[in-house]
Amino acid sequence: MSEKRLAGSTVAILMESDFVEPEIHYYQRRFTEEGARVEFLTRLWGQESITFHGHEYGNPFTVSGDLEAVDDDKLDGYDMFIVPSGIVSDRLRYTDDVNQLAPAVQLLRRAFERPNLLKGIICHGLWLAAPIPEVVRGRRLTCHNNLVGDARNMGAIYTDQDVVVDGDLVTGRSFNHCHEFARMMIDLVAAARAPRARQLVAAGAGAAGATMGALPEIAGNGSNGHGNGNGNGNGATAVISGLVAPPANGNGRAAAALEPVAPPRPPGYQPDFTFSDLVAGYITGYDPASDTIDLKTNEGKAIQARLTSTTSAEFLRNLGEPYVDATGHLDELLKPGGYLFAYGIYYPENGAYTFEAKRLVFLGRQADEYNFERPDWWVRQLSALAKFYRKAQFGEGAPIDYTNYRTALRLGGEKTSGLKGVQETDTISRLVYGMASAYMLTGDEDFLDVAEQGTAYLRDHMRFVDRDEDVVYWYHGIEVRDGTEHKLFTSEFGDDYDAIPMYEQIYALAGPIQLWRLTGDPKILDDAEGTLRLFRKFYHDPEQGGWYSHIDPILLSPHHESLGPNRSRKNWNSVGDHAPAYLTNLYLGTGDPRHAEMLEETFDLIVGHFPQEGSPFVQERFHADWSADRSWNWQQDRAVVGHNLKIAWNLMRMMAVRPKDRYRQLAVDIGRKMPQVGADPQRGGWYDVVEQHLQEGQEVHRFVWHDRKAWWQQEQAILAYQILAGHTGDAEFRRRARESAAFYNSFFLDHDEGGVYFNVLANGLPYLLGNERSKGSHSMSMYHGAELCFLATVYERLLLDDEPLTLHFRPNPDGFADRVLRVAPDALPPGRVRLDWVEIDGQPYQDFDATALTVKLPDSKTALRVRAHLSPIGN
Amino acid sequence: MRLSTEVRGDVTVIALEGSLDSRTAPQAQQEIEALFPEEGLVLLDLSGTTYMSSAGLRVLLLIYRRSQNGGARLALTGVPEEVHDIMAATGFLDFFTVAGSVEDGVKALTV
Numbered sequence: 001m002s003e004k005r006l007a008g009s010t011v012a013i014l015m016e017s018d019f020v021e022p023e024i025h026y027y028q029r030r031f032t033e034e035g036a037r038v039e040f041l042t043r044l045w046g047q048e049s050i051t052f053h054g055h056e057y058g059n060p061f062t063v064s065g066d067l068e069a070v071d072d073d074k075l076d077g078y079d080m081f082i083v084p085s086g087i088v089s090d091r092l093r094y095t096d097d098v099n100q101l102a103p104a105v106q107l108l109r110r111a112f113e114r115p116n117l118l119k120g121i122i123c124h125g126l127w128l129a130a131p132i133p134e135v136v137r138g139r140r141l142t143c144h145n146n147l148v149g150d151a152r153n154m155g156a157i158y159t160d161q162d163v164v165v166d167g168d169l170v171t172g173r174s175f176n177h178c179h180e181f182a183r184m185m186i187d188l189v190a191a192a193r194a195p196r197a198r199q200l201v202a203a204g205a206g207a208a209g210a211t212m213g214a215l216p217e218i219a220g221n222g223s224n225g226h227g228n229g230n231g232n233g234n235g236a237t238a239v240i241s242g243l244v245a246p247p248a249n250g251n252g253r254a255a256a257a258l259e260p261v262a263p264p265r266p267p268g269y270q271p272d273f274t275f276s277d278l279v280a281g282y283i284t285g286y287d288p289a290s291d292t293i294d295l296k297t298n299e300g301k302a303i304q305a306r307l308t309s310t311t312s313a314e315f316l317r318n319l320g321e322p323y324v325d326a327t328g329h330l331d332e333l334l335k336p337g338g339y340l341f342a343y344g345i346y347y348p349e350n351g352a353y354t355f356e357a358k359r360l361v362f363l364g365r366q367a368d369e370y371n372f373e374r375p376d377w378w379v380r381q382l383s384a385l386a387k388f389y390r391k392a393q394f395g396e397g398a399p400i401d402y403t404n405y406r407t408a409l410r411l412g413g414e415k416t417s418g419l420k421g422v423q424e425t426d427t428i429s430r431l432v433y434g435m436a437s438a439y440m441l442t443g444d445e446d447f448l449d450v451a452e453q454g455t456a457y458l459r460d461h462m463r464f465v466d467r468d469e470d471v472v473y474w475y476h477g478i479e480v481r482d483g484t485e486h487k488l489f490t491s492e493f494g495d496d497y498d499a500i501p502m503y504e505q506i507y508a509l510a511g512p513i514q515l516w517r518l519t520g521d522p523k524i525l526d527d528a529e530g531t532l533r534l535f536r537k538f539y540h541d542p543e544q545g546g547w548y549s550h551i552d553p554i555l556l557s558p559h560h561e562s563l564g565p566n567r568s569r570k571n572w573n574s575v576g577d578h579a580p581a582y583l584t585n586l587y588l589g590t591g592d593p594r595h596a597e598m599l600e601e602t603f604d605l606i607v608g609h610f611p612q613e614g615s616p617f618v619q620e621r622f623h624a625d626w627s628a629d630r631s632w633n634w635q636q637d638r639a640v641v642g643h644n645l646k647i648a649w650n651l652m653r654m655m656a657v658r659p660k661d662r663y664r665q666l667a668v669d670i671g672r673k674m675p676q677v678g679a680d681p682q683r684g685g686w687y688d689v690v691e692q693h694l695q696e697g698q699e700v701h702r703f704v705w706h707d708r709k710a711w712w713q714q715e716q717a718i719l720a721y722q723i724l725a726g727h728t729g730d731a732e733f734r735r736r737a738r739e740s741a742a743f744y745n746s747f748f749l750d751h752d753e754g755g756v757y758f759n760v761l762a763n764g765l766p767y768l769l770g771n772e773r774s775k776g777s778h779s780m781s782m783y784h785g786a787e788l789c790f791l792a793t794v795y796e797r798l799l800l801d802d803e804p805l806t807l808h809f810r811p812n813p814d815g816f817a818d819r820v821l822r823v824a825p826d827a828l829p830p831g832r833v834r835l836d837w838v839e840i841d842g843q844p845y846q847d848f849d850a851t852a853l854t855v856k857l858p859d860s861k862t863a864l865r866v867r868a869h870l871s872p873i874g875n
Numbered sequence: 876m877r878l879s880t881e882v883r884g885d886v887t888v889i890a891l892e893g894s895l896d897s898r899t900a901p902q903a904q905q906e907i908e909a910l911f912p913e914e915g916l917v918l919l920d921l922s923g924t925t926y927m928s929s930a931g932l933r934v935l936l937l938i939y940r941r942s943q944n945g946g947a948r949l950a951l952t953g954v955p956e957e958v959h960d961i962m963a964a965t966g967f968l969d970f971f972t973v974a975g976s977v978e979d980g981v982k983a984l985t986v
Binding site: 465466467468469479484485486487488489490498553554555556560562 | 897900901904928929930933934936937939940943961964969970
């Protein structure tokens with residue numbers, strides 16, 4: 001290995017006083033030894049040169065390279081750009097004008113604008129990036145142990161390793177690791193300069209990057225954390241670059257780079273057979289002559305797709321809309337900036353892969369058009385969902401009779417045959433939630449009927465009023481056999497068997513409370529208060545805070561030994577699920593400060609106990625004293641991606657109730673981190689359950705059971721990023737919301753049978769086996785799909801698109817004791833929305849408060865029809 | 876709280892005596908389960924119960940569910956008026972066969 005691997009390349013290293021002598025001397029010799037020219041740069045303050053002194057021994061070191069004289073050409077000529085250890089970075093970030101970035105910081109930013117230039121930051125060097133945190137946000141890196149907090153504050157994903165590679169950024173822990181750090185930099189630059197790599201790079205980057213010879217294949221891999229788990233240094237980058245599709249032979253554009261080099265097999269496993277897969281990305285180029293599309297994935301990786309004579313294209317469509325073909329309009333549609341899904345086949349050939357698309361889905365007719373951002377998209381979807389469940393449970397137009405309700409629905413909505421049928425409390429409650437929400441957006445009274453009768457059925461059949469204890473709780477459900485009912489007292493689910501889980505009690509309230517916001521029915525409020533007393537008296541931990549996850553059915557104690565692994569435990573559901581399921585809505589409808597206090601307790605506990613050192617995910621299960629429970633049943637040391645996103649979403653809602661900086665910080669933090677560890681960078685969409693911690697040698701968080709994507713987790717992502725974007729105006733959050741909504745609407749809507757799929761494979765195809773085939777089951781029913789439609793409408797119109805929204809209410813004559821109807825559809829930031837006009841029974845009505853979003857209802861002997869028109873207040 | 880059991884024809888009669896409340900419920904629950912046959916007919920005689928709290932009601936519900944899951948059929952007898960009222964108000968009286976006396980209960984189960 002005597003060849004000089006960096007021959008002809010240039011390494012730029014920043015310098016100032018208090019440098020670490022052995023480190024700088026090592027770089028000087030080591031890079032030179034590989035044939036590189038090493039250039040030291042500093043701010044010369046108008047002098048010819050400056051002599052600095054080292055940190056440890058005071059050794060002198062003279063630098064004449066002027067960092068302020070590095071123009072674009074010069075910068076383009078560098079192969080590496082290094083910010084070293086010591087106090088160099090701190091001195092260089094000095095700025096005389098505090099409104100200006102220091103010259104060295106500006107140069108670093110320009111370096112980061114060049115994905116082909118490999119950046120190296122080691123030890124305290126990370127300080128130099130502090131004024132420009134966007135360059136490291138969401139990226140994996142390491143730094144001196146003292147700077148871990150700084151790294152996280154910059155939004156980076158601190159990774160506890162000596163050397164970390166994230167695309168075009170290499171970081172090292174401390175000057176003690178400068179040799180490993182330098183070796184990694186050398187390996188990466190050498191790999192990128194190798195002929196084979198050059199070929200793949202040129203092919204993969206397509207028109208955009210065909211001229212350079214450096215690092216986009218590494219850049220493509222790095223920042224997502226999901227590249228390919230089998231890498232080992234060079235091998236990893238080679239494998240990833242292999243997944244970048246080359247153009248066909250004879251494509252003139254990249255032909256120059258396609259020298260007939262027989263590539264050696266990279267170490268590790270590389271599929272040498274055809275396989276089909278999905279790609280999600282933004283169009284960066286289209287060449288009709290060669291039928292080649294250049295795409296950039298969500299994480300910025302370049303991919304090329306070829307069209308074939310049998311490639312079909314369609315437009316994204318909503319539930320209830322017909323298929324609209326786009327195959328004949330590709331020339332107009334394939335414009336830069338447009339987002340699309342391409343499903344196709346990878347062919348291993350010529351040392352790489354050719355990707356030939358067979359099905360394209362366009363999100364809209366123009367680059368910046370997304371069909372799901374039409375003002376009525378989600379409303380129509382909700383209406384279609386409501387009609388599906390109405391028909392499945394009670395028949396189309398037939399009388400609503402809950403004795404015929406069944407929890408288990410097959411794919412097409414049919415009930416399972418046989419005499420035995422279960423009616424779960426929670427699935428009825430979830431159906432009620434969906435129907436009440438559908439009424440609020442559409443005013444369709446059939447949906448309201450289904451919601452009201454469902455709530456009455458719950459009260460009559462599922463409710464237990466415990467007079468001794470003065471509490472209300474809810475049966476798991478009832479079983480109807482041969483026409484007679486049998487109560488199911490405690491939970492029937494394996495996780496919770498023979499206990500009363502908090503989760504089920506919480507979700508029993510979801511539907512009735514959403515309905516109560518419309519009608520004000522005092523019976524619903526009474527039951528909710530009784531259930532809240534149950535929570536306070538039996539689930540709450542007055543000493544250490546929070547709520548236990550289970551109580552035993554006899555003594556109603558969370559500590560009874562019969563609870564087994566659920567004894568004295570707290571979890572995400574028992575602590576946090578109050579907010580999304582019912583408590584936020586109960587607060588919105590009542591304005592009662594007691595509920596705001598309970599919300600506050602919930603979110604204080606979440607920010608206080610859930611984030612954990614050493615994992616990008618929150619901890620979800622706890623013992624009574626809030627120590628982490630990492631042994632429970634299936635959860636072990638595992639994270640549910642959707643719970644993390646749900647926490648981010650609800651923290652942002654809480655910002656409109658009782659705002660706290662820590663709420664926003666955690667929400668933003670989760671929003672920044674999750675894409676790297678929970679999203680699919682190649683195909684779009686969000687994963688399910690992953691291991692919280694990486695094991696030795698792993699770079700990707702392992703999937704626990706499978707890499708499928710569940711509908712409800714997509715919902716959490718869409719709502720989290722919409723509300724984050726709505727509050728912060730951050731373009732990255734807006735993009736994430738769009739990408740998440742694009743995947744959901746493209747792959748979860750069941751256009752054949754109606755409703756939405758439970759799970760899809762990583763590539764977007766529906767997974768239709770076993771329980772995941774069903775449409776009515778526990779948690780499925782009509783809750784998450786409806787909640788998404790309802791709140792996506794609210795966020796999209798009122799917080800993102802400046803569109804008004806009309807809501808429907810149906811207050812009972814005895815509803816809302818104070819006759820004040822609160823019409824805010826969700827916890828909205830104060831001052832962002834006003835109540836424009838109100839109509840009661842078709843007539844304009846004046847007695848309302850435009851800023852408080854309340855209507856003082858007239859005295860009436862019959863139920864009223866209220867329409868409330870909300871408008872965003874322009875900035 | 877005391878339990879006794881006797882077999883009348885095909886029916887196992889389990890009689891409860893004393894107070895069934897949150898203090899005695901776990902014990903009663905365990906003992907009843909132990910006396911409960913895998914399948915067959917069971918009559919729960921409550922005429923000797925002096926008091927039944929909601930914890931007692933929950934015991935009845937668990938026993939009832941057990942009978943549903945297994946192969947046993949269950950009936951109640953001697954339900955004190957107060958307990959009867961509470962069971963009616965909470966909506967689960969309908970799910971038990973309730974007989975006026977042990978004899979009626981045995982008859983109802985063996986028909």
